[in-house]
Amino acid sequence: MDYLRLTYFSIWLLLAISVLIIIFWIIKDSKKGNPEKLAKFLSKNRRWAFIAIVIVLILSFSISLIYYPYPQFKPKPVLYVSVVAERYAWYMNTTKIPSNVPVAFLVTSRDVNHDFGIYDEKGDLIAQVQAMPGYINELILTLKPGNYSVVCLEFCGPYHFAMLSSFEVIT
Amino acid sequence: MSEYNIKDLKISLILVSFVLSTFILAGSFGILMRTDQANLLSLDPTFFYTILTFHGLLNVVIFFLAPFFIARALLTRYVYVNQKITIISLILIVFGAFGTMFSLLAGNMALGWYFLYPIIFYDSTEEFRIIWDLSILSLGFGILLLALDNIRSIVKKYGFTKSLAWHYFKGNISEELPPIALISMVSSIATIFAAFAGAMVIIEFLGKDLLSNTPVFSAIYSVCTVVSNAMFGKIDPAGPDPLAMKNMTFMFGHTLANVSMFFMMAAVYEVMPYYSSRQWKTSKLVAIAWNLALIYVLLAMFHHLYMDFVQPLALQITGQIFSYVSPVPALLVTIFGALSQVYAHRATNQSFHMLPMYILTGIACWMIGGIAAIIDATVPANFLFHNTTWVDAHFHTYFGFGVSIMTIAMTWFILEKNFNRNSQHKIWLYAFIVLSIGWILHLSSFYLGGLLSIPRRFVSYIALPGNLPTIGSDLALISIIGGIAIGIAYLAIYITLMKNIFRIFKKG
DSSP states (O other), X not given: XXXXXXXXXXXXXXXXXHHHHHHHHHHHHTTTOOHHHHHHHHHHHHHHXXXXXXXXXXXXXXXXXXXXXXXXXXXXXXXXXXXXXXXXXXXXXXXXXESSSEEEEEEEESSSOEEEEEEOTTSOEEEEEEEOBTOXXXXXXXXXXXXXXXXXXXXXXXXXXXXXXXXXXXX | OOSSOHHHHHHHHHHHHHHHHHHHHHHHHXXXXXXXXXXXXXXXXXXXXXXXXXXXXXXXXXXXXXXXHHHHHHXXXXXXXXXXXXXXXXXXXXXXXXXXHHHHHHTTOOOOTTOOTTGGGTSSOHHHHXXXXXXXXXXXXXXXXXXXXXXXXHHHHHOHHHHTTHHHHTTOOSSOOOHHHHHHHHHHHHHHHHHHHHHHHHHHHHHHHTGGGSHHHHHHHHHHHHHHHHHHSXXXXXXXXXXXXXXXHHHHHHHHHHHHHHHHHHHHHHHHHHHHOSOOOOOHHHHHHHHHHHHHHHHGGGGGGTTOTTSOHHHHHHHHHHHHHTHHHIIIIIIHHHHHHHHHHHHHOSSOOHHHHHHHHHHHHHHHHHHHHHHHTSHHHHHHHTTBHHHHHHHIIIIIIIIHHHHHHHHHHHHHHHSOOOOOOTHHHHHHHHHHHHHHHHHHHHHHHHHTTOBSSOSOOTTSSTTHHHHHHHHHHHHHHHXXXXXXXXXXXXXXXXXXXXXXXXXX
């Protein structure tokens, strides 16, 4: 599994558990607790909580910039692959793509909105971009050798779930 | 003797009855879809996506309406709201909701709840599309009228700047503004933005079918097209632009979904002091927090378009920044305040009332679902989670569980404190336990699905790569078990509440 996905999930899980612990603490401690004392404690520490949250958010934002998937943040591609979506098929000008070099997928649609989702052989979603009529979205990826599945990830009609394709990344 | 206008409270109870009844149908459709995904049934794909649209759209609408009407009824303690407008709006909303349900089910309109342009022109016939468009406009117009009347009634009493608590910024608290008035004001302004964005989208839909035949409506259509295109796409009067339409759609949908929780929090500020015996007043911090919330909710909506790489980078970054800062005031002011209120209730009362527990659970859902939403609002995370069941997970947490359990709590408050209905039954405790277990199972299936790359809105997972077919159907099975528990607990609550509501109206 992609370590970035696992990291995000773990952060959520950790924070969700913290919320539940706070809730249980409120139920337990409040039975004999002093609301005035708690109110004073919260108002006294609000500033520190604010500073801590702001620092965490600034750090998270800065780190996330490194992983931005937009073309501005990616190396210049060596190959362009045209991807056209049309209910319920994907049309690509090639299904054999070289490995370990930046490849740009130029993705558009002939009808409604679709989403060009790429899954690896293990079934992990590794990348995606919307396919929108009238626009070309450029997705730049450097892929390892193997077989990849294309799955539509934007609801596009009754056979959306069957809008699948594949391509091969070769050495 | 109630401090609120009894007639307004009764109107809110009528609306809540409609909301809770619709929730049974919309929720059942949810379980039916999961049964299909677990390979226990084989639904026709058009039927599957029609009920998916019904499930999503109706749940978003009803759980916006319930907090809105409840907060409006509770606002009558401080200001005079126009009852005629409430009744006219209720008629427009119910008419619109039934029209939407009819066109969706009779017309097999499989669109997804946010009906991204131009899918509506592919999967609906002209007749049903027009009924659907007019029904949504009727709903939207009803909501707009209510939002405008909320603002009118608050401004009439407090004046515009004081209705937004700007005098608190300078430390002037001699003229108090109740938090419910401030939050209703902020939420109503945001609702107006949402209503206009939604109306522009629908008018652009109608324009292609109907309006272009008459000069006046043709002009309205052209204005809407040019304005929305200029705002988000390109200046192209020729017709709707898909990118501009997507932005407008999410300005409508995102704002509406978030404002639901805002209206609910307005009611929480009003209701909790009855149980905590502690005042919960507007302060400088509360004033700043809710004014910021208005800005944040409108600008965070850009996170819905991260996977549209042609959207200007500045808007993508704006989406992430405002999604990140949005929880700061909410957490530090409203949530801290609400937790203190529940703590105070428990500390000062001999017996622990279950109503604050329901509210506390709703707030926990807001936090847990909100954290998942903020993670999804991080561009690289969105690249991996967008349109997986992670998205379903976060809004089922804060909306499906959070807003619905708080709607139950508020209905209960109205019945108990204003109509003297005894509500201290064991049923609330047992229902709460079953409901919580059910939701934990149900939500886990979506969160784990997100972690394991399960796509959302799939009739069947069979053709997916790797182990996804097995994982997807197994998670759907867990979801069904949770869903059945939710259904049992919810029905027990529904019957109890409806029996009490019925008796109030029978008494007259």
